[in-house]
Every structure is written in C-alpha cells, then in structure tokens.
Amino acid sequence: MGNEARLPICCTVIDPRLENGGRDDWRADIATSYPELFDPPRGLPECGGGWKAIIHEACREIRDALKTDQGNTLKIMLIRQRAGVLNIFWEGMLSARVRAAVERTIEWAYVESARTCEVCGFEGRLYTCEGWLTTACTGHGKGKLTPRKRKAAAVRVVRGTIDGKLQILSCRRYDRDGDCFIDVPPDSLEIGIERMLSESYSPIFAGYCH
Template sequence: MVNSNDWRAKLVDAYPDIFHPVGDPPLAQGWPEVGNGWRDLLERCGGRIRTAVQAEGGTFQATQIKEKFGTLRFYWHGALSPDADAKVQEAIDLAEARSACSCEVCGEPGRLYGPGWLTTRCTAHAEGRRPEEIRPGFENVLIEERYVGDRRVVRCRRYDRENDVFIDVDPASLGIEEE
C-alpha cells in the first residue's frame, strides 16, 4: 500500500488520462519508479503531454517510467497525430534531458556519477562516487541522428536547465559531420 501523501500517487491521480489507473495507484501502468528529485520534471512532462493530446486528439498511455543509465526513461503507447506525437516526444525529451542534470534524490542541479551503476546526483548525494567525464562541449547535448535515404542527418540540441528548453547547436561545432 502506498502512502496517500506519496507524490507518485498524486501524479497518477492528477493525470488519469496518462496513467489510466485501475485500483491501487502503484498498479497503474507507468507508475514512476524514480527518486523524489525527479518529481518536478515528471509533473512538467505530464502537463505538456496532456496539453498535446488534448489539443490534437488521440490516445496515450504511459507504460513505464524508470531510471536507466542514470537518466529518466519514459515509455508509452498510443495513437496520436504526427503533430501530437512530435509534441509528446518533445515533452519526454525535455524531461529526460532535465533528469541528466538534476539530482534524482533532491532535484538540485546534478550530473552523472559512476563508476558501475550510473546515477545523476548533486555533490551532496554523490555518495563518494566520482563524476563521469563528459567530453568538453558535449555537456547536456542531445544528439539525434536519422537517415534520409543514404544520407545521415544529425540534429544537436543543448538542454538549458534554467529555462527548461532546448537550444539548437550546429553539429559541425561539435566536430560531427553529416554524411
């Protein structure tokens, strides 16, 4: 049984259109299996997803929300228009990017720590682990690649934690070339 003051239960209750709970909240698909520090980013994500789905129509259901390799993973299924799908994916991308620079314990600014099991923590919650090395210039950068025919297209976006937005980055400035 979950404490009724648990933020996860409140999140599931606040977004029944996303979680589709049946009975006890922890049994809802998509029950967030993450630390308290990521509460805010999941609340933001839920609001963005709801807005996209309501504006464009379609169906959406969270299926799993967890930490993997130190950052948030948000899985879902549904049927959305291309516009709604793009908006939902952007909401999830923002939440996942924020998780990469927010302590999973307290929500303060953090970074990836290792070795072994990777976690995102602030210095106070790093538990003696050492920060993972990040290649200079690649801090908080999301690199997306796709192929259009035989051509590789790369899009790079830097996550701005203060404003909770992505800023486009020229791939060439990171030494990444398209084919």
C-alpha cells in the first residue's frame, strides 16, 4: 500500500454519545421529518450517526421525486450498513421516471457513505477488522485499511412487475475506485437470474417496484 493510504484523516466527533454504537434521537427525527416514507419502527436507520446527514438528504430527494408524478408511493423498508457502505431498501409503486430518480439518490447515498466515517461524519476510508468492513476516519478506524482499488462485492438489483411479470429492472455494481455504479448483465453473475427474482433472496435486494 502506498504512502497515500497512511495519510491521517482529520476527525472531530460530532456527538460523543455516538461512540461505540451509542444512540440518540436522530433516527426518530428522520422518520418524523419524512412521514410519507416511513412506517416506524420499520425502516429506521441501523447505522452510525456519522451518516445521518446523508440519510436526511437522500430522504429529502426521494420525497421530492415522489411529488413529480401523481400516484407514486414508496416506503423505506431498511436502512443499514452492509460491507462498509449505506444501503437503502424500499418497495413501492413508481413511474419509470420517478424510479430512476429514486435509484440515483440511493446510489448517491451509497457512494457518499463509502467515503464518510460512519461514526463522526468526517472523511473516511474502508477498513477491515476480523472479517468486518467499516468506513471510518483515522480516529475511528479499526483493523487495516483496504486497498483503494477494490470493487465492492455487492450488486444492487431492482426488481419490478411489468405486465404482470416479475422482472429485473436494473442490475449495477459499485466501483469504489471510480466512485460510480456500473451496469452488470444479470446473466453474467453466478447467482442466477431465477434466484435474483426469488422473493426469498435478499442479500442484493435493493428495491421492489410494482
């Protein structure tokens, strides 16, 4: 690993109660601020407070997108850290235009979290510790820094029903080095299209749109 990986990253803890997994009221505040998106306790964030500004912005963008077309409905099912990044899971009935806007927002949140400390909200890098991946600043990082040129293993899949048939609407993989999402042909994955369409398959399930 080059010298760049060893450079210190500034850290200032915003709220000491967030250390070591502490909780405050910000999760409930998000649900209260965007009641059309949440059905508490389902969907409340399961991550550190360093990402609360990202989640607030993502919820605001999703709410505004829903207003652009009549008849759109969406509920956030889960917000959690997975593999060191923020994942937002949802289901709803959206037009193609609104769905695209929602997915762009969720991907933005994913990318922002990949460079933001989950604890304090300052610049972060990906760490690995005993098999767990976390994004943290120098002060909160535990374990070893991972190489920058590493593609996240997770693939974001959005499924939906078109003409009464369940289909894959998008399949994209995050490239951490390029800070972008790349389209992936579903049939190129070892998972298999039939399994990705199965309701019982959830590890890469990002959204469900009727």
